Amino acid sequence: MLRAIFIIFFFQLIGEAIKKLFQLYIPGPVIGLVLLLLTLIFLKKTNNKNIISLKKDVIDTGNHMLTYLSLLFVPIGVGVVMHLTYLQNNFFRVLIIIFITTVSTIALTAFTMEKLKTKIK
Amino acid sequence: MLEKDKLYSIWVYLQAEPLFWLTLTIGSYLIGDYCYKRSKLFPLVNPVMISIFIVSIILLKLNISYERYFDGAKFIHFMLGPVTVALAIPIYKQFSLIKKEAKIIFISLILGSLFAITSTFLLCKFFSIDEKVLLSMLPKSATAPIAMGISDLIGGIPSLTAIVTILTGIIGASFGTFALDFLKLKDMSARGFGLGLASHGIGTARAMSRNRTAGVFAALALGLNGIATAIIVPLLFKLFSFF
Numbered sequence: 001m002l003r004a005i006f007i008i009f010f011f012q013l014i015g016e017a018i019k020k021l022f023q024l025y026i027p028g029p030v031i032g033l034v035l036l037l038l039t040l041i042f043l044k045k046t047n048n049k050n051i052i053s054l055k056k057d058v059i060d061t062g063n064h065m066l067t068y069l070s071l072l073f074v075p076i077g078v079g080v081v082m083h084l085t086y087l088q089n090n091f092f093r094v095l096i097i098i099f100i101t102t103v104s105t106i107a108l109t110a111f112t113m114e115k116l117k118t119k120i121k
Numbered sequence: 122m123l124e125k126d127k128l129y130s131i132w133v134y135l136q137a138e139p140l141f142w143l144t145l146t147i148g149s150y151l152i153g154d155y156c157y158k159r160s161k162l163f164p165l166v167n168p169v170m171i172s173i174f175i176v177s178i179i180l181l182k183l184n185i186s187y188e189r190y191f192d193g194a195k196f197i198h199f200m201l202g203p204v205t206v207a208l209a210i211p212i213y214k215q216f217s218l219i220k221k222e223a224k225i226i227f228i229s230l231i232l233g234s235l236f237a238i239t240s241t242f243l244l245c246k247f248f249s250i251d252e253k254v255l256l257s258m259l260p261k262s263a264t265a266p267i268a269m270g271i272s273d274l275i276g277g278i279p280s281l282t283a284i285v286t287i288l289t290g291i292i293g294a295s296f297g298t299f300a301l302d303f304l305k306l307k308d309m310s311a312r313g314f315g316l317g318l319a320s321h322g323i324g325t326a327r328a329m330s331r332n333r334t335a336g337v338f339a340a341l342a343l344g345l346n347g348i349a350t351a352i353i354v355p356l357l358f359k360l361f362s363f364f
Contacts, residue, residue: 005203012206025274025351027266029205033344036209045359050158059214062207065200070169070326071150072201073290075194076265077173080287082180082187086280093248094285098261099296101240102289102319105262107304109233109342110315114308116225 004052004061011036135183141191141224149175162296164329169323205264208325208340216218216336218310226314229344233318234349237262238357257281259358261289263350264321264343264344269344271351292328293320310338317342 015032030047038103040058043051087094135141155172160166180190191198212219219226238259240261245255256276260268272282293316301312309332316324317339325343329336 002146008203008206012202012207015206015283020333022184025267025270027205027264028347029202030267030344030347032202032206033209035210037208037213038214040209040213056248057217060179062210065204065207066211066329068200069204069322070154071172071267072197072204073169073287073323073326074146074150074172074176074197074350075191076167077287077291078176078180078190079187081173081177081282083284086284087254087279090250090254093250094258095288097241097244097248097250098257098285098289099292101237101244102262102293103296103300104240105233105319106238106293106315106324107300108236109318110306110308110311111304112232112299113173113225113229113311113314114306116228117308117311118220119227121277 001061003055004057007054007058008032008036008062008065062071136183136189140194140223141194141316142190144193144198145176145179146172146194146197153347157330164327165295165297167291167323167327169326170295173291182364206324208344211329211333211337212341212344215334219341222310226311226341226345229311229314230318230349233315234262234346234353236337237319238353242357253278254281256358260354261285262319262321263347267347271354274355284359287323290320293324297324298327309334309343313338314342318346321347 012029014035015033016028018031019026019028040055043055046055075088084091095100107117149172150168152175153168156171157163157166157168176190179185180187191270201211216339241242241258241261242255245258250258253276256275257272257279258261259275259277260282262273263271263286264285268281268286269279273279297316297320298312313325313328313332313335314333316328320327321343325336328339
């Protein structure tokens with residue numbers, strides 16, 4: 001498990017370094033995600049026993065970490081509530097705009113994808 | 122009286138420690154998660170929303186500053202980075218499926234991302250929102266760190282973007298499913314993709330808790346739309362400022 005945590009942290013570290021190096025607007029963890037994905041794909045057909053066991057370790061640990069994804073949004077969420085005054089007199093209008101655009105984006109995207117899928121099949 | 126003084130001194134001591142706020146965060150999340158499970162995963166009983174509510178009430182009632190709270194909560198906040206990296210794992214596991222549907226994914230991504238941005242722009246104009254606030258709202262469907270970077274680039278207010286982005290996540294995760302049910306969309310990958318695209322991490326967490334396939338496509342959409350928004354918003358901004 002410790003090796004897996006090391007690997008995951010290490011990929012984020014590389015991601016942060018690349019972000020800084022090329023001054024990208026993509027956050028380090030997202031770059032780390034892409035790099036880890038590419039590495040896993042690259043190692044898909046490996047026969048090396050050590051790599052296979054390490055891969056399994058990373059997959060199990062990562063899956064376990066993902067169970068707590070929701071929890072990790074609580075600290076920033078509390079910050080949002082404490083700083084709601086930033087929005088001042090815009091608050092209700094902003095809330096309405098977020099509601100309409102977000103719900104309709106979810107609906108439109110899912111609708112497009114499902115219709116395209118049934119059309120092709 | 123003596124007892125009360127003693128209790129008070131213990132409280133003064135504890136509330137200065139990060140451990141107290143860390144424990145409070147995990148505890149309130151467990152309460153939120155318990156309610157979510159008891160409600161049979163009803164979307165309005167969002168565990169993130171409940172725990173944010175509990176912690177915020179306590180902080181406001183006890184007059185604790187956010188900085189003091191975050192001193193403890195930062196240990197949880199820190200894990201957001203590594204867990205984002207770990208999203209590579211479910212995507213990897215479904216990679217053959219994703220490759221097969223690459224074209225559909227790409228079209229849905231571009232359409233969804235453009236719609237999220239332009240609908241926000243138009244509605245802000247309609248409600249005559251201040252320019253600065255409008256610019257801060259444009260990238261709100263991207264994951265918070267990306268959205269804040271874009272906002273900074275086009276002249277928005279990054280901290281305002283953080284607020285709007287998190288609200289987008291919570292609203293999408295709580296109400297999105299109703300729209301999907303209303304349209305009778307059954308395909309789990311399409312449902313997840315919509316949730317992740319519009320309401321990033323919090324939508325992904327919601328999708329992940331319901332269905333593995335939905336979770337994978339939500340994570341995929343979260344990553345892809347982060348990148349798409351980072352390209353589209355600055356581009357549109359340049360185009361508009363041209364006229």
